[in-house]
Amino acid sequence: MTHVNRVDICSHKKFFAVGNDWGLVELFASPNDDSSKSKAYRGHSEHVTNVKFGDTHVFSAGGYDQCIMQWKRS
Secondary structure, rough: OOOEEEEEEEEOEEEEEEEOOOOOEEEEEOOOOOOOOOOOOOOOOOOOOHHHHOOEEEEEEEOOOOEEEEOOOO
16 A cells, blocks of 8 residues: 555656645655655645646645645745
């Protein structure tokens, strides 16, 4: 069983986003190692089924809540 549902990397290959079973979108620096910490953003009520980088935003889709969120990149 996995808790990571989807991963996407930005076009510059500096960050990647993870959608997980706890309703979080997590951003990691790329590359990273076991000691790397993420920045986690909560918006979905349950699992995140998809994440995708855009030019200025990260988009996420929720499972049970059936919502699409956009997260502004800065």
